[in-house]
Amino acid sequence: MVCIAFIGLGVMGYPMAGHLAKAGFDVRVWNRTTAKAEQWANEYPGKACKTVSEAVEGADLVMTCVGADKDLLEVFEGHDGIIANAPQGAILIDHTTASSGVAERLAAAAALRNQAFIDAPVSGGQQGAENGKLTVMCGGSEAAFTKAKPVMDHYGRAVNLMGPVGSGQKTKMVNQIAIAGLVQGLSEALHFAEQAGLDARKVVDVISKGAAQSWQMENRSGTMIDGEFEHGFAVDWMRKDLGICLDEARRNGSRLPVAALVDQFYGDVQQMGGNRWDTSSLIQRLRRK
Template sequence: MTTTVAFIGLGVMGYPMAGHLANAGLSVRVWNRSGEKATQWASEHSGAACDSIALAVRDADFVITCVGADKDLIEVFEGDEGIIANAPEGAILIDHTTASAGIAERLAESAGARKQAFIDAPVSGGQQGAQNGALTIMCGGAEQAFEKARPVMAHYARALNLMGPAGSGQKTKMVNQIAIAGLVQGLSEALHFAEQAELDVRKVVDVISKGAAQSWQMENRSGTMIDGEFDHGFAVDWMRKDLGICLEEARKVNASLPVTALVDQFYADVQSMGGRRWDTSSLIQRLRKFR
């Protein structure tokens, strides 16, 4: 029998992810807050656009969400017209939103009461990773549900791991964002120093990228940072949302994140410079402005 998947949320990530499922031969129904986007997706892929969440999730084997934040998850999951009330017993609900661990735990409990399974599965890899089917996915939930969901998520994943019970995927994504924040600030300072020291910055990157300083950020973002090009990638607004989640969770677990808190404020400076939609590597522009 063909596996039926309802995909809720067709943003820059969800749109290609749902496409990979359709291309793999799964029966895909999509819903998006903006109905035009769902209609456009259905015109490009083998799948159906639905007018409501209730219609999309009815009789679905898997329901996958990729929306904006906690408040959006509450909107699509809860209430009489939401996912939990309308998806069948036995359905596996997979959420790719970067959100709080608390909302993952809340939705897992609510889904369990309806004999559904919930997996929090935030992703890393950005829009390019979604388009190429090469995302890293960090999951929280029951092992049995994860094993059933693994073949579905594998259609757009490069790496896929169960990290623990509900909420563990979100906490792992927080670790990822904390690490990235420090790396991007360090790379920004390094490139800024090279510029101020009147070095050939590209030659510097070519040399140091072969040693211990190498990172994904250096390999994929140093060139555009040098050129001052930031109209791509993961937006500053989204990063501030994620870092806010990290800092809130850190207070709950008594973790000290002084560098993360500082970089979060640096991103606030970038926002005030008009860079709300710039890529996160735009931290270097702040250094250039305030030198």
């Protein structure tokens, strides 16, 4: 039986690890908050571990889904970290949205222990994780990806190798850059409809059949019109992601004027107290009097 360690049981990692356990894999989990790991083990067949080193000992694959670069370095490096304690030949798969630089750093360290590393950020949000329909963007070797893909297929509907290590993170950056512009455009469009005295729902019903259609329009326009944002992908997380995008753009010479502006707009939403609101809450700053 394939043994899998899953490190990080947030809103994404918790159901992702659950899909693996339900698929029959031998799953061990670790979370910074021990109670969360114990809760998971009561809900799914698997073992809650008290340390990272305990979770990864003897594991064939190690999955991580934590917060940011600093969290990755904490769980991967050091005497008690993943690299030092996972066996040689293990495949380390990171689902965190992080920088391509940290992916390259961890891959180099893992290679010294004869471990393969795949950076594999995901898109699809909490709903996609719970339904096992995530998009997974991978960077790594063809050999490691071929072995790992059948496992990731249990929570991903589209699992693709984009290139060498770092390519997964860079693809996720492209995703977030595109979303930032789409959400701001949709926010302005709905705000304009409201100000013009139109029935915004009727407008969406019409224009969603044409070139303006998007995932954001189909899945977020209704809650945007109602002013409901206690769901989805938090503004704090989006700002973290856009910060990664803007840093990478400075390195590779890209110009991202819209993404930089929308990042500032999300800062306005944070000042309104919307740190944990869904990213579609950009419309609220336009509604301010």
